[in-house]
Amino acid sequence: MRKGYDHHRFQPVKSLALLLIMSIILSFCPKMTTSAAGKDKIILRVSNWEEYIDEGDWDEVIDLDSGDIIGKNNIVNDFEEWYYDTYGREVEVAYSAFGSNEEFYNMYTLGNKYDLVCPSEYMMMKLAMEDQLQPLSRSFFDKNDPNNYYIKGVSPYIQDIFERSTIDGEPWSDYFAGYMWGITGIVYNPEYVTEEEASSWSILTNPRFKRQVTIKDSVREAYFAAVGAIKSDLLTSEAFLNDPHYKENLEREMNDASDETIKAVQDYLQKVKDNTYSFESDAGKADMITGKVVANYQWSGDGVYTLDQAEEDDLYLSFAVPKESTNIYFDGWCMLKSGIQNDPAKQHAAEAFINFMSRPDNVIRNMYYIGFTSCISGGDDPRIFEYADWCFSAEEDEEDVTEYPLGYFFSGDPDDEDYVISAPTDQVNRQLFSQYPDEKTISRSSIMVYFDKETTEKLNQMWINVRCYNIRKIPLWIWILTGLGIAGCAIWYLRKKMKKDY
Numbered sequence: 001m002r003k004g005y006d007h008h009r010f011q012p013v014k015s016l017a018l019l020l021i022m023s024i025i026l027s028f029c030p031k032m033t034t035s036a037a038g039k040d041k042i043i044l045r046v047s048n049w050e051e052y053i054d055e056g057d058w059d060e061v062i063d064l065d066s067g068d069i070i071g072k073n074n075i076v077n078d079f080e081e082w083y084y085d086t087y088g089r090e091v092e093v094a095y096s097a098f099g100s101n102e103e104f105y106n107m108y109t110l111g112n113k114y115d116l117v118c119p120s121e122y123m124m125m126k127l128a129m130e131d132q133l134q135p136l137s138r139s140f141f142d143k144n145d146p147n148n149y150y151i152k153g154v155s156p157y158i159q160d161i162f163e164r165s166t167i168d169g170e171p172w173s174d175y176f177a178g179y180m181w182g183i184t185g186i187v188y189n190p191e192y193v194t195e196e197e198a199s200s201w202s203i204l205t206n207p208r209f210k211r212q213v214t215i216k217d218s219v220r221e222a223y224f225a226a227v228g229a230i231k232s233d234l235l236t237s238e239a240f241l242n243d244p245h246y247k248e249n250l251e252r253e254m255n256d257a258s259d260e261t262i263k264a265v266q267d268y269l270q271k272v273k274d275n276t277y278s279f280e281s282d283a284g285k286a287d288m289i290t291g292k293v294v295a296n297y298q299w300s301g302d303g304v305y306t307l308d309q310a311e312e313d314d315l316y317l318s319f320a321v322p323k324e325s326t327n328i329y330f331d332g333w334c335m336l337k338s339g340i341q342n343d344p345a346k347q348h349a350a351e352a353f354i355n356f357m358s359r360p361d362n363v364i365r366n367m368y369y370i371g372f373t374s375c376i377s378g379g380d381d382p383r384i385f386e387y388a389d390w391c392f393s394a395e396e397d398e399e400d401v402t403e404y405p406l407g408y409f410f411s412g413d414p415d416d417e418d419y420v421i422s423a424p425t426d427q428v429n430r431q432l433f434s435q436y437p438d439e440k441t442i443s444r445s446s447i448m449v450y451f452d453k454e455t456t457e458k459l460n461q462m463w464i465n466v467r468c469y470n471i472r473k474i475p476l477w478i479w480i481l482t483g484l485g486i487a488g489c490a491i492w493y494l495r496k497k498m499k500k501d502y
Contacts, residue, residue, distance in 0.1 A: 041090040044349045045339060046076075047104060048118040049331065050097040052180075054362075054369040062364060064386040071365045079356045083349065086147060091349045100218070100281070108336075115339035116350040121165075121330045122220060124176050125450030128167040133175045134335040140177075140351045150177050150358040153384075155377035156412030158330075165447065177354045178332045178375025180366075182300035183437050183445055184221065185321040187284075187307070192294040195429065198320035201229035203295055204272045213295040214287060215272055217279035219463040220448055221327070225297060226265040226272070227254055228324035235324040247443075254325050254446040257455045262462050269466040279467065285309070288317060299329065301372030303434040308371070316426075319434040321441050328445035330375065333357075360384050373435050377410045385410055385419055392423045392432040400425045404432060408439045 054075040062069040076093050083091045096114075098104040101123040108114065119127070127133050141151050158181060162173040188198040192212075197203055204215055204225060216222055231253055234240055243249055273279070277293045284296040285306045298306065303319045310317045333354045340347050356362060360381040363374045367387070378384035385406075394401045402425045407416030423432050433441075451459065 041092055042345055042349045043092050043094060044346065044353065045094045045096075045113055045115045046117070046350075046353065047096045047098060047112075047114045050099055052097070052118070052331075052370055052372075053357075054365040058369065060368075062368060062387065062390060064383055064390060066381075066383050066386060069361050069364050069368075069383075069387075071369060075357075075362060075365060078362075079353055082356055083352055087348075087352070089345075091352075093353070113339055114336050115346055116333055116335055116353060118179055118331055118333055121172070121176070121332070122448045122450050124172070124332065124334050125167050127334065127336070128170075128175055129450060129452075132336055132338070134337045134340045134347065135174050136177065136335070137347060137351060140354075147352070147355055149355045149360070150376070153358055153360060153363075153376045153379040153381065154178060155375055155409050157409050158375045158377075160412075161328075161330075161447075167450070176330075176332045176334050177358075178330055179357065180301065180370075180372040181328065181330045181375050182373055182434075183321060183326040183328050183441070184224070184297065184299055185303065185319055185326060185434075186295050187288055187298045187303045187317055187319055188295040189288070189291075190316070190318050195318070195320055198295060198318070199323050200232065201225045201322045201324055202232060204229065204297070205268070205275050207275065209295060210275050211277045212293050213276050213297075214278050214280050214284040214293050215276050215297045216284075217281045219459055221297070222269060222272075222279075222463075222466075223265055223459060224254060224327050224448060225322075226268045227256060227261065228322055230261075230264050230268050231256075232324050250325055250444065251446045251449070254327075255449045255451075257451055257459065259458070262458055266462045266465055269462075273466060289313065289315065291315075300434045300437065301370070304431050305371040307431050307434065316430075318429050319431075320429065321437065321444075323444075326437075326441065326445045327448055328442070329448070331372075332375070388436065389421055391435070392421055392427055394422050394424045398424055402428050404428065404436075404438070406436050408442070409436060414439050 054071045056071045056073045056075065056077075058071045060070070076095050080091055080093060083089070096112075098107065101119050104117065104119060105123060105126070108117075124133070139145065140148065142148055143152050154177075158178050159173065162176060162178065163171045165172045167175070186198040186203060188203075193203075193209070197206065197208075203209065204213060206213075215225065228235065235250070235253065240246070240249065277287065278284075280287070284293070284298060285302055287293045288296045288306050289310045296306070298319075300319065307317050307319065333350075335347065335350050340350065357366065358376050360376070360378045360383040363376045363378070363384055364387045367374050374384070376384060388406065392404075401422050404421045404423045404427070405414065405416075405419065406421065407419040408414040410416070410419040421432070427433065437445075
């Protein structure tokens with residue numbers, strides 16, 4: 001080593017001289033280095049549900065007391081511009097969409113790369129249990145940061161659920177930022193279906209509506225409804241309702257996946273299959289509007305859309321929530337470790353995207369465009385409540401008006417008089433009720449928890465048995481006739497072959 005150093009004794013001097021020259025040159029060119037760094041664009045890969053974000057180009061002006069709101073541009077493009085103006089660095093969003101939680105998961109496991117995704121709560125729990133999620137940074141929860149719109153504006157009701165609900169001992173809020181939420185229920189035509197009939201999951205097997213009701217083509221949603229139906233007597237009993245641990249008991253019962261319950265659900269769903277018009281993912285909305293069916297198992301956000309569209313044709317539908325229980329669902333943002341890869345710049349951009357979507361004006365844009373209800377209530381910003389009032393308040397000369405309190409969602413205080421909408425009475429079981437369910441209805445809501453791999457496989461097999469023809473249900477006499485028929489064909493074929501040979 002020493003000998004080699006002597007052989008290159010002038011090399012350190014040359015290197016030092018070169019460094020000095022470069023330092024002098026760079027000292028006169030600070031703008032050049034800053035510009036070069038600014039060109040280091042962040043590529044943020046975001047995946048969300050189909051048609052679940054404001055794409056712009058709508059004409060109506062939402063004229064609120066605090067100012068007008070209109071969606072001129074695609075909101076993703078607006079984020080890219082805002083991020084550069086706010087943080088001085090370019091970001092390009094590679095945006096894609098999926099049709100279901102399972103479709104997203106299949107694409108992800110097949111190798112598609114994502115940084116930020118928006119699944120439902122049970123898929124988020126699955127990803128968390130598989131150690132796929134990147135925790136939100138501490139700075140994301142800093143309320144002193146003026147750009148942290150999420151933590152400053154998330155509904156206290158929603159945040160409480162996210163902090164109480166855990167995954168392997170860790171709260172949802174460590175990984176999951178709410179985007180939209182709602183409940184499940186029944187959209188129905190009150191000309192043919194009574195509110196009482198629509199207010200029970202048993203409507204799915206009610207023979208009075210044979211081939212006139214639809215159910216979701218989803219194992220988790222269908223399973224939830226079936227559990228509510230087969231446990232109706234228990235769930236609506238006075239002892240169950242008045243138990244001090246009602247909420248915990250309800251969640252346990254609605255997520256019961258014992259072998260006995262899975263079999264009972266399979267038997268019930270096969271009756272549902274015989275009674276309903278169809279299992280559907282999206283067609284139910286159109287089927288209600290055109291009158292093909294009179295009742296439709298629906299997410300509340302799609303319920304708002306269905307009621308709005310039907311009203312344009314002077315068809316006034318309603319929304320009911322089953323007395324047994326309703327599923328409270330959440331779609332929210334979470335980061336994937338495989339995409340973020342401990343890159344602080346990429347994580348900052350991902351969290352900034354969540355915050356931009358949580359800014360009150362953008363919350364209103366997204367709600368207006370897609371019809372669902374945001375998890376953001378606005379905090380000190382009044383615009384989101386103003387938007388609810390803009391949508392649903394009664395005209396000044398209307399007489400049949402009902403006071404509709406929403407304090408539980410906007411401030412966390414059910415009796416908060418600052419958050420009461422004076423709405424037309426017929427809205428109490430229509431769009432307003434679908435958009436913001438009342439506190440009494442929310443009290444009988446339950447989340448769908450994550451099932452482990454073994455339980456999921458059992459449910460998937462149950463679903464196959466329901467959706468495909470179950471050969472185990474074929475009567476013995478049909479098996480005997482089929483066997484005799486096959487035997488007769490075989491004898492006929494052998495005789496014919498023997499004659500041909502001779």
